[in-house]
Amino acid sequence: MENLHSLTAHELKELMASSPVEPSKILGDVLKRVDALDGKIRAFALVNRDGARKACASAKGGGRLSGIPVLMKDNICVAGEETTCASRILKGFKPPYDATVTRKLKEDGAVLIGKANMDEFAFGSSCETSCYGATRNPWDLDRIPGGSSGGSAAAVAADETIVALGSDTGGSIRQPAALCGVVGMKPTYGRVSRYGLIAFASSLDQIGPITKDVKDASLLLGVIAGHDEMDSTSVDLPVPDYTKSLTKDIKGVRVGVPKEYFVKGIDREVEDSVKKAIGVLKDLGAEVIDISLPHTGYAVSTYYIIGPAEASSNLARFDGVQYGLRDSTAKDIIGMYTRTRSEGFGDEAKRRILLGTYCLSAGYYDAYYLKALKVRTKIREDFDNAFKSCDCIVTPTSPTPAFRIGEKTDDPIAMYLSDVYTIPANLAGLPAMSIPCGFSSGGLPVGLQIMAKPFDEEMIFRVAYAFEQSTDFHKKRPRL
């Protein structure tokens, strides 16, 4: 069997069920692909050949993803495997424990093949801030793959893995999925345990799947979702069988289209693709409704207060005392902190730590952080109101297709605005998915975002699958 790497997880599972295809054969094929391509794509922070081979040998057949290669974003802990968040400050850090999602995947029999490159500490939308260097977009190697889960999305798009996990704080799964032409889902806040996910912004972070199609996403989410006693913010609700939502039937589903998402700043080709996609949904029997989310314009500013504020505190632990980088030339403890953090963090990490520290400081807290919390409530209420008249909301995932490497590195605000459509779902805690919905004239993928009510991932799977099965965008692969 040739080109096993180009198949999806569900295709491989079917294959394994009907013919003697060993997990080691799939792994071998995928690793061959990595060896051939990753020199130019640089999607991997670490390839764990030995661990993956051992996992293959012990992979039992019963699990939903047993024998399937999975790539983990480098901010998800895998016991004994270097986990750095693509930061110099965590160089050499091997967590002594598995993240809950890691444990679940291992128990299911999945084969963890390594760690995906990312923006340092997930701060970024382009995968350019990594200490390992920038990841390239498989559709155009001069362009960014999106971020921060750029390595995960690029690897899936380039068939360097079968599926991947990313994390999404303001769009970090969906935006790179859109820019790489794959499926990426941020589950409802609390759906997937964050235990072992190195925190960026605790109230916004969620782990989610990045896959070649919707069915794989439903399989992967099914494995990693669920309540975890180790994470107080994970919610104790039963996990449905998401594959049952893949019915292709969306007749009568009310699809909301918010007017605030189609304004100045959106790329014309993106707008066209998304509008065509809405047309497809209509043709499939969905009822398209114009809605308004009036506080959308405040989402980015709100996010850039809450996110950095939490990050400034979450990242305080990287001080050289227990693990990771330590500058031992300093004469005292303050010197050790200062030098370790000065050397260890990149510019964007420093920028966000400073932003967050400032927002939480005495005298500024009320004006920034507290105000942002209030606006966050307003944004949540926008969605609560909207969902009174619709079952899901569709929007573009990103205002533009992939931009060129270096294009926005000197303009943080421009970079921040590339998450303008994805941030609201994080602030409101909603589930949201990006699926391929078209290509620009330059051949770059465009993503459609589907959002639903909290814990109604099933609605998203239903709409996404119906759309996907009536289009061919997900079948198109970059020429590499």
Add this chain to the structure above:
Amino acid sequence: MEKSAKPPRKGSAKPTRKGTNYETVIGLEVHLQLKTNSKVFCGCATTFGKAPNSQTCPVCLGFPGSLPVLNEAAFLLAVKVALALNCKIQDLIKFDRKNYYYPDLPKNFQISQYDMPLSYDGFIDIGSESSFSRKRIRIKRVHLEEDAGKLIHPPEGGCSLVDFNRTGIPLLEIVTEPDINSPQEAYDYLTRLKSILEYLRVSDCDMEKGSLRCDANISVRPAGDNALGTKVELKNMNTFKGVRLGLEYEVKRQVSLVSDGERIVQETRLWDADKSVTISMRSKEEAKDYRYFPEPDLVPFVVDKSVVEKIKSGLPELPEAKAKRFIKDFGLSEYDAGVITGQIDIADYFEECARSHGNRKTIANWIMGDIMAYLNTKNMPITAFGLAPAALVSLLKMIDSGSISGKMAKDVLAEAIETKAKPEDIVARKGLAQISDSGKLEEAVKAVLARNEKSVNDYKSGKKNALAFLVGQIMKETKGAANPVMVNEILKRNLGE
């Protein structure tokens, strides 16, 4: 008063306030480790004195990706303490992060409570009910947080070591209003607080092991002034006595400064117990901004009112109530009841004795006298005391029946404590039983009188103190075992009175 912010110029007259009376204003902050099996946000054990870093996990070490989960037992103990201190319980419990860098704090933030403490508006009454020193000290707040680790500085230098065993032990912060007006009141408050906490059995309350720690805020102001003086934070007091001494020193230091027209610097000072002075540690001008914000990893939760009610109704009898009952049921004086109920284990010891012996005043005297003196010198809790309540009662019964004297009983008690033998066995073995046999005593008296003709004559000629000498001789003859009351009687009869 704006002028006083600047040091007076040389040569200019200082606005001295000699002869003014000053009032002391003190607020206390007590940190109490709660006695739970596991830490407040992870499952690690909390045993004191284990090998460094042997009781740690990714959560209490603050490893990347780890998350806190609230230990319900710690929360329930916190509510118990809060209720016993007459506090109101917050409807919604939330935690906050207190951000600061220190190597004993692995996350470089402490999970604590900021604007919505677990409980607030409580009080403790100090001084016995009818005394002049009776006073209510209001408690501003009681909140739950995590303890930090311990820094160890090896004497050879070169590095500092961190022991994270203590990191994450549940810690209650109990803060008073500035209602305390003297070092003695501070001492009384702490004693009463510790007493209540011991009754609740929620903590070891051991200052030496650090399970109870106390910081103070202290200022002075001219008596009658409404505005508070500049406060000084006082730390590093390792005993209640140290708190009192440190505060006494501060009162003197501050009053003397203010009287000389000097200004008090707002600062943190450390009590140096060896030198008996307070030393400036850091001034508040460099005070930190803790950048508190809600802990996003812990979900706020609504307190179940029925749980609070259940804890409330399950509270044990507290020191004051017990003292009242001892006065009413056992006829103790207010003073004795106060002393006896000061420590739960002593109160229990007393009560067990009192149940099987009618003379409660005698029991109290023995406990407050020889027994507490012994425990104090040995620095021993009564729970480790060798003499069971039943043994004390049997000793007291031997005195009542006249079979031993009170003086003998003291010796028997001392021996019983040392050897753990039963008092009646000691008495029997040593032949200590008091001679109350009138025939035997008659013989002894006659023998002594026959040998001491001079003293007999002295007595008869009016030298009454010769009697004491003769009694002494009789006691000597009987090796101290003679019943002194009977000796007196028989002696006087034989001397012809």
